[in-house]
Amino acid sequence: MRAITIPEPGGPEALVWSEVPDPEPGPGEVVVDVRASAVNRADLLQRQGHYPPPPGASAYPGLECAGVIGALGPDVTGWRVGQEVCALLAGGGYAERVAVPAGQLLPVPAGVDPVDAAALPEVACTVWSNVVRLAGLGAGETLLVHGGGSGIGTFAIQLGAALGATVVATARKTKHRVLRELGAAHTVDYREQDFVEEVRRVTEGRGADVILDIMGASYLGRNVAALATGGRLVVIGMQGGRKGELDLGxxxxxxGTVAATALRSRPVAEKAEIVRGVREQVWPLIEAGRIRPIVDRRLPMSRAAEAHQLCETSEHVGKVLLTTG
Structure with a gap:
């Protein structure tokens, strides 16, 4: 098969479309014939040499995919060859085939394009596990989403709105119209506006009950300032640095509560538990049309370098997909 390899860390040109060995399914695994994968921030970091795959994971980038089951390993039940699926991966999505633990498979939701389904697993599992499972967002609460135009952000806006929360999203001004269409009640231009002041204004001084943050250190103090009493801050990215000062007072x-989580490095059993929760609680919302995959564009997987260049500019909205067809 062919896959995107990274012979040496570097810029987008480090991504090479190469001939590599076919994967074989181990016990409890299936092989998925990949139709599409999606570009995530973690892929850019891996290409740069800053985010190596966890032990035992594929060396190829790609944390999610959609395709068709091509082979079943020993001890796999409940799935069949030829079934359309999407999957959460620890790596290996930028390839024509990938071996996946069966517990990380999801059926393609009814009504979703089988290629666009590649935009769902990573964001659905990340957002649900943090916003719902960990932070316990409820109806009537306020959710602040940083990076509202990203894949994570566009999904979090839709999920928060579907759960009955009031969603405030930060993003550059050019993306605000789309974010409002997705369900954001308020949008903040982080380049021109103070998101703390804006959150306080739209909540009449109360603050945000849940904050989903991709920035890390540079936003830490302001995020705490933006929290409501009893608020929960969940940090899932470090685009603004690793180390910040926390005012415990x-x-x-x-x-308030501050939590930080990662998904890729979790054990297989934990990922399977998250996938089960997503299938039970999020998939019905997708099939009802209340949440949809947001795809900025599709590019052939051989043009992964171009996709990475685009994602580094942050000009896109939602996900950029890499297709094998």
Missing amino acids: ALLAKR
Whole structure:
């Protein structure tokens, strides 16, 4: 088969469309014939040499895919060859085939294009596990989503709105119209506006109950300032740095919670548990049309370098897909 390899870390030109050995399914695994994968921020970091795959994972980038089951390994039940699926991966999505633990498979939701389904697994599992499972977002609460135009952001906006929350999203001004169409009640231009002031304004001084943050250090103090009493801040990215100063007094005064999570490095059993939760709670919302995959564009997988260049500009909205067909 062919896959995107990274012989040496570097810029987008480091991605090479190469002939590589076919994967074989191990016990409890299936092989998926990939129709599409999606570009995630983690892929850019891996290409640069900053985010190596966890032990035992494929060396090829790609944390999600959609395709058709091509082979079943020993001890796999409940799935069949030829079935259309999408999958959460620890790596290997930028390839024509990938071996996947069966617990990380999801059926393509009814009504979703089988290629566009590649835009769903990573964002659905990340957002649900953090916003719902960990932070416990409820109807009537306020959710602040940073990076609202990203794959994570566009999904979080839709899920928050579907759950009955009021969603505030930060993004560059050119993306605001789309984010409002997806369900954001308020949008903040992070280049021109202070998101703390805006959150306080639209919540009449109360603050955000849940904040989903991709920035990390550079936003830490302001995120705590934007929290409501009893608020929950969940950090899932470090685009603004690794180390920041936390005012514990401010956090104590708000009886707030700060959590930080990663998905890729979790054990297979934990990922399977998250996937089950997504299938039970999120897939019905997708099939009802309340959430949809947001795809900026599709590019052939051989043009992965171009896709990475686009994602580094952050000009896109939602996901950029890489297709094998």
